[in-house]
Amino acid sequence: MQSTAFIVFYSAASSCPEPVGLRRTLAAAGHEVIEETAFTGAGRSGARWEVAGTVRQLRALVNPLDAQxxxxxxxxxxxxxxxxxxxELVRAKKLLLVMDVDSTLIKQEVIELLAAHAGREAEVAAVTESAMRGELDFAASLHARVATLAGLDAAVIDAVRARLELSDGAAELIAAFKAAGHHVAVVSGGFAQILDPLAAELGLDFARANDLVIAEGKLTGAVNGTVVDRAFKEVMLRTWAKELGISMEHTIAAGDGANDLDMVGAAGLGVAFNAKPLLRDAADARIDLPRLDIIANLVGI
Known part of the structure; x- marks a missing residue:
């Protein structure tokens, strides 16, 4: 049986032009375009081609064009x-999508919103940026940032939760996956006190984040248990896939920073969403537009 894969291209244009040289490059290497399907959505248009060839063969041809x-x-x-x-991702009857939260599922960085209440937002934002570029150990940077929150009234958690904004297309993406019978989860280097109510509201299958220590109604500046770092995120991806009986080939992981590298690399499709260069270079697909629901276009939902 002939091996095939899907080549997906898109842009912010209302009518997406075929990337220059793509069809010629495929034909020169002997790869036939079997079927072409156009798609449109808020803020983008594009097409999905089924092409004869293996994923490895086609990425060797397509990735240089994408880099240009x-x-x-x-x-x-x-x-x-x-x-x-x-x-197999496009044709799978059951998929698992696992997303990062800060700057992926939502537009903000929760630790910075919390730090603003302590007057330390700029300081914490600089550390967050460096950690997401992979310049700092994430666990150490998290402990340092959380320490700046010591003494804050726990009521700031509700204030921050009220300010959260979903990324454009996030609700539509989750609804599309769930309507198609797939599963959606989130894993975050942020905080369960913020994430768990949001995950319940969105109807997500799983959610995991760090647990802030609260004593006598105040944040202590510490977290309980194992820090949700890049290695732990991959562990959760694999754990949830196993629990659902879904093979790793049928998983998708999306994030924006170095803390997402391991799960993005382990998934059947790793997606870099408006990401730092380290993750963009490692991912199977990049989204440099503000619409998170482009992920649904990638896998034909």
């Missing part, structure tokens, strides 16, 4: 991307 698009300074192609998606 990523480096382009032409505003007409800004945000345009090409990705190769395994056929």
């Amino acid at each position: 698009l990523a480096r382009s300074e032409d505003p007409a192609v800004r945000g345009t991307a090409i990705a190769v998606v395994p056929a």
